[in-house]
Amino acid sequence: MRNLILVVHISLDGFVAGTKGELDGFDASEENLRFVCSLTEGADATLMGRISYELLNEWWPTAATRAGATTAQIDYSNWYNAAQKIAVSKTLPDEHLHNTVIIRDNIEEEVSKLKQQPGKNILIFGSPSIAQLLIEADLIDSYWIFINPVIFGKGIKLFTESSKMLKFTLVSSKSFPNGEFGLHYVAHA
Numbered sequence: 507m508r509n510l511i512l513v514v515h516i517s518l519d520g521f522v523a524g525t526k527g528e529l530d531g532f533d534a535s536e537e538n539l540r541f542v543c544s545l546t547e548g549a550d551a552t553l554m555g556r557i558s559y560e561l562l563n564e565w566w567p568t569a570a571t572r573a574g575a576t577t578a579q580i581d582y583s584n585w586y587n588a589a590q591k592i593a594v595s596k597t598l599p600d601e602h603l604h605n606t607v608i609i610r611d612n613i614e615e616e617v618s619k620l621k622q623q624p625g626k627n628i629l630i631f632g633s634p635s636i637a638q639l640l641i642e643a644d645l646i647d648s649y650w651i652f653i654n655p656v657i658f659g660k661g662i663k664l665f666t667e668s669s670k671m672l673k674f675t676l677v678s679s680k681s682f683p684n685g686e687f688g689l690h691y692v693a694h695a
Contacts (some may be wrong), residue, residue: 508621509647512608512630512637514664515686516521516651519659521661522634527557531656537579538652545650546585546595548638548654551620553617555633556595562586562631567604592628614643621645642668648692649674655685
């Protein structure tokens with residue numbers, strides 16, 4: 507069975523983005539991207555909501571060929587292009603989506619089926635509303651939460667009201683020169 511791993515940046519006050527979805531408070535370093543590339547080595551798919559899909563698809567398919575691209579940018583771009591993209595959206599068009607599966611309905615059931623298929627891990631990048639739905643359905647196996655030294659004051663929260671208490675075990679942690687901390691948690695059943 508494939509593991510579903512949430513990879514998300516979060517502010518000190520618990521927000522994954524500003525009120526309009528802006529991410530400019532997160533100062534991801536080259537070292538951080540190299541670390542994310544180490545996570546992609548164990549994954550062959552990424553699951554995202556429409557907004558995250560559109561944001562990632564604007565940059566990463568061509569990042570490797572851009573002038574001045576770093577080694578980590580090239581590596582991540584190459585992984586992104588090879589990985590299966592799973593987009594949860596009612597509005598994305600079906601045509602011209604390279605290596606992309608679109609889930610329009612029955613999200614929990616469809617993600618559960620994807621986890622049963624052969625393959626490597628599936629990474630969720632951002633996508634707080636999808637993450638919240640999958641957290642509630644107990645479908646996320648582990649969490650890489652990158653805590654950034656910034657306070658947004660308001661914005662989009664990762665964790666919202668839940669029908670149950672969730673408990674986690676810290677598996678590992680990593681600090682970065684930009685003051686960011688990566689915390690790896692697994693959920694208790």
